[in-house]
Amino acid sequence: MPNKNTLFVGKVSRRFSALPSTNDYAANWLLRERPAEGAAILADHQTAGRGQMGNTWDTESGQNLTVSVIFYPTFLLARDQFELNQALALAVRDAVANFTEKPVIVKWPNDILIGERKICGILIQNSLSGPNIQSSIVGMGINVNQEAFAPGLSRASSLYLETGQKIDLNDLMLTLFAHLETRYLQLRQGGIDNIRTDYLQHLYRRNERRQFAYPDGRQFYGTITGVDKNGKLKIETGGQVELFAIKDVVYVY
Amino acid sequence: MTFKEIQDLLKLISKLELAEFKLKEDEFELVVRTKEYYKGRGKGNIVSTAAPLLPVSTVPPSFAQPQAAPAPAPAPKAESAAPAKSESEESDESANYLPIKSPMVGTFYRSSSPDKAAYVKVGDVVEAGSVVCIIEAMKLFNEIESEISGRIVKVMVEDAQPVEYDQVLFLVDPKG
Numbered sequence: 001m002p003n004k005n006t007l008f009v010g011k012v013s014r015r016f017s018a019l020p021s022t023n024d025y026a027a028n029w030l031l032r033e034r035p036a037e038g039a040a041i042l043a044d045h046q047t048a049g050r051g052q053m054g055n056t057w058d059t060e061s062g063q064n065l066t067v068s069v070i071f072y073p074t075f076l077l078a079r080d081q082f083e084l085n086q087a088l089a090l091a092v093r094d095a096v097a098n099f100t101e102k103p104v105i106v107k108w109p110n111d112i113l114i115g116e117r118k119i120c121g122i123l124i125q126n127s128l129s130g131p132n133i134q135s136s137i138v139g140m141g142i143n144v145n146q147e148a149f150a151p152g153l154s155r156a157s158s159l160y161l162e163t164g165q166k167i168d169l170n171d172l173m174l175t176l177f178a179h180l181e182t183r184y185l186q187l188r189q190g191g192i193d194n195i196r197t198d199y200l201q202h203l204y205r206r207n208e209r210r211q212f213a214y215p216d217g218r219q220f221y222g223t224i225t226g227v228d229k230n231g232k233l234k235i236e237t238g239g240q241v242e243l244f245a246i247k248d249v250v251y252v253y
Numbered sequence: 254m255t256f257k258e259i260q261d262l263l264k265l266i267s268k269l270e271l272a273e274f275k276l277k278e279d280e281f282e283l284v285v286r287t288k289e290y291y292k293g294r295g296k297g298n299i300v301s302t303a304a305p306l307l308p309v310s311t312v313p314p315s316f317a318q319p320q321a322a323p324a325p326a327p328a329p330k331a332e333s334a335a336p337a338k339s340e341s342e343e344s345d346e347s348a349n350y351l352p353i354k355s356p357m358v359g360t361f362y363r364s365s366s367p368d369k370a371a372y373v374k375v376g377d378v379v380e381a382g383s384v385v386c387i388i389e390a391m392k393l394f395n396e397i398e399s400e401i402s403g404r405i406v407k408v409m410v411e412d413a414q415p416v417e418y419d420q421v422l423f424l425v426d427p428k429g
Contacts, residue, residue: 078356079418081393109391129382129398131356230358231391245360245415246391 008038009069009184010177016041018061020048022068023125023139030070030127030135039070040177049141063146064158065169068139069180075188078128082231083192085110085124086199088138091183092120093202095176096142100163107204108224108233109246112142116204116253117157119143140176144169155253200226211252212237219252259283350424351401355416359390363412371412377405378429385423388416403427 012035019025022041029035045061073084089110096112096119097104105113112120123139143149143158145166159167187195200206205224212235213219222237232243266274266285274285355361363371363386373385379399388395403425410422 078395079358081357081395082391085391085393109393124393126393126395127384127398128356128388128395130400134398231393246389 004174004178006038006177006181008036009181010040010173011038012036013040013042016043018045018047019043021046021139022049022066023123023137024048026068026070026137026139027125030137035070037070037072038177038181041068042066042173046141049139064144065140065142065172065176067173067176068137069177071136071138071184073133073136073184073188076133077131078126078133079131079230081126081133082109082227082229083187083195084133084136085122085231087183087187087195088124088180089122090195090198090202091179092122092140092142092176094183095172095179096120096159098175099159099165099167099172102162104202105204106199106202107251108227109231113204114157114159114162116155117162118155119157119159119162138180142172142176144172203227205251213250213252215248215250349426349428350406351403351427352421353385353397353399353401353423353425355388355418355420355422356397357388357390357395358418359388359395359416361410361412361414361416361422362387362389363408373405373408373423375405375408379403379405379425397422399423399425401425401427402429404429 014025014029016025019041022043025041025043026039029039029041043066046066049066071084076084089106089112092112093104093106096114100114102114107113107118110122110124111118112122120140120142125137125139127134127136143156145160146158147160149156149158159165159172183195203224203226207223207225209221209223211219212222220237222235222242225234225236225241227233228243232245233249234241234243235249236242262276262283263285272286274283276283363373365372365387372387373379373383379385380402381398381400383399384396385399385405386397388397405423406426407424408422409424410416410420416422
């Protein structure tokens with residue numbers, strides 16, 4: 001557990017009882033004022049939170065941690081951005097792991113699971129100019145004390161449901177900031193090899209023979225062996241390793 | 254393709270009243286756009302295309318007839334009757350366009366979400382720093398900013414298509 005006194009993550013923050021989307025607020029803030037690196041936006045309730053391209057993210061007011069953090073990873077080439085994703089997903093995983101004995105794992109590319117249930121989603125929005133990343137808005141939604149989910153969300157859970165304990169949101173927030181800073185600095189200081197190793201170590205379904213499906217519905221058994229440099233998922237199936245982009249593969253449960 | 258074959262092809266295109274016709278064979282590329290193509294489009298859409306051999310930007314339906322005459326008849330239109338000349342003009346012009354390239358492998362999106370308008374379209378003026386598109390890879394969304402100022406003359410990739418590293422996404426006329 002790193003020291004919760006961070007150097008820069010969360011040192012500047014804005015908190016709202018309700019916001020349409022913390023990432024959208026961050027984007028506007030960035031455009032208007034370009035706040036210090038590590039600036040954070042928190043919302044007790046997010047009314048138009050987003051997942052991947054249009055998917056909505058369901059949060060109950062005051063029960064969960066909804067936060068976006070602004071980084072300026074100008075040291076990173078746009079083409080290497082999956083490294084940033086690996087570092088940040090690990091940071092969230094590490095933070096959550098402080099609050100449960102159960103294994104906390106990363107589902108490629110950046111969902112955080114306890115067992116097979118999703119408790120956190122991450123939405124990263126970068127701004128690129130030329131070959132480099134100018135800024136990165138990292139939105140995180142962690143289900144913390146929510147006691148029930150809509151019946152359609154059978155794979156969603158919360159820290160409370162998994163541990164039976166109500167968790168102090170402020171404590172979780174400070175823990176998260178500390179881990180974000182640790183992993184971000186590790187990346188900036190050239191620690192990508194260790195980040196890759198840790199990401200693989202905590203990767204959901206790695207080295208397990210499990211069922212997947214192609215977008216056309218054809219199912220297959222395969223074993224996740226890792227990710228390539230662009231972040232594509234490597235699944236070994238039928239004696240060959242196939243590479244998958246995000247929309248090319250579905251996990252079958 | 255021989256000149257005769259191109260003539261025959263143009264006749265056929267004229268007869269079929271097509272809006273646009275594209276043919277690509279190795280290094281050779283032919284793009285024919287008729288008046289139909291430009292109907293209902295903004296003026297900014299009349300862009301030159303990268304057709305190295307015979308860049309016929311606009312072929313009026315009447316084009317095929319005068320061309321069919323083998324005699325060195327006066328050109329009905331300078332641009333269509335003198336391929337060699339327009340070719341050089343064309344490449345000179347294209348050479349002055351600057352590319353906006355993809356800095357990464359991913360999927361190209363022209364708008365921030367399917368129900369939103371495109372960031373830029375042909376004819377729009379962009380400045381350095383203007384967002385021109387989104388490239389998504391593995392759930393990471395990237396707003397691509399133009400590094401140059403000018404007018405968008407061509408969108409090189411269709412919405413939601415995969416792009417490679419360094420692939421040209423837009424052509425920009427820096428003169429505006």
